[in-house]
Amino acid sequence: MEITYPVNLDSCWMLCYSAKDKAVRALKENFIEGVDYQPLAQNGERTRGGQNKIDYYLSVSCLEYFIARKVRPVFDVYREVFHKTAEMLPKVSKSSAADKRRIAALEKELERTREALRWTRIIERQEVELKCSCFHYLVKTKQYDKWEEYRRTGIIKR
Template sequence: MLKLQKLNEHFPVNIDEVWMLVYTNRNKAIYSLRSNFIEGEDFNLYQMGKVVSSKELRNGIKIDAKLSVSCMEYFVARKSRSVFEVYRKVFHKTAEILQEPSLITSKQINAKISWIKGCKSLLRLNENSTLLLLKQVGDPLGLPTPDYTSSNGILRSASELLKKNERNITAQKFNEAAVAKGYIVELERPAAHGKTKRFKSITEKGKDFGENQVSPHNPKETQPSWYENKFVELLNTLGL
């Protein structure tokens, strides 16, 4: 309907697009149109693609009609107020939203992008986690972002890989060894009630063996994940 209003046409609405909203029969819809509205002002009649007046209508030839936008609204409202109310609420609310100035300024977008860059740098996020953060900014604004990023291998948690490789050690012991050798570092972030929350992040030294992903529990934390095909090498390097 917004497109119809923008068209430079007095009668942009084809009756075949609206009569079934409130009528069960097309002929009854055209009869109602001719009986209740002004020909030439609210609607035009057509036969064989040409505008004709009611007096010029020929029997046996299909009658078409085109309505003005205002006529279409009343045409629906006269027959079914409930249908018209649904139309009115949806259409006019949509028009209001489209006419409102953007609530998000370029300055705010740049601030969000800078925040993402800071997270990527400080937390050493992998490409996929960075993309997820970018999508949170871009998707609501209709901005394009890639659907996926490339990875250097299959990523799994330390617990999964320790179990898969049948190593009789806990993830806690693995993390302690990785911290001691500089492959993982412990970071802190503010938490509720003035407390701090500690979490782990893969260092530059450890990036050959894994990637930092955004924690599903908090976007301000990382969750180390390790390459499946390099995990045994990492264990040997850590002496485990």
């Protein structure tokens, strides 16, 4: 989603003008409202003169021309930085999407591993219970006759 008027005039007028009112006057004289810029009244906020405060938001092309008309060196630096950033954004978003896919795959793998571990513990517990039941059956039916060997192994306390 692209924002049509991303730049607030308050953040850039001082690059080219000595006062904001001069910047606003130049904006209104040289650019088209609704195409190059959008004024937005701030409800409840007033300027020192008691008028409603208005924020002006510029399109990127308007900002470029607005700066280029007054201060060429500032515009050159801005343009270089802006275009380097614009070139990198698709790469960053692609790597971000790839990272998200990788994270999702790792989360699925982690969940499968947790489930396998849970089943392993259940099986181990059942195996121990089965061995205990078998041993108990052998002892109860007097089929187990190696008590001395059993005591020597340290399993049973004397």
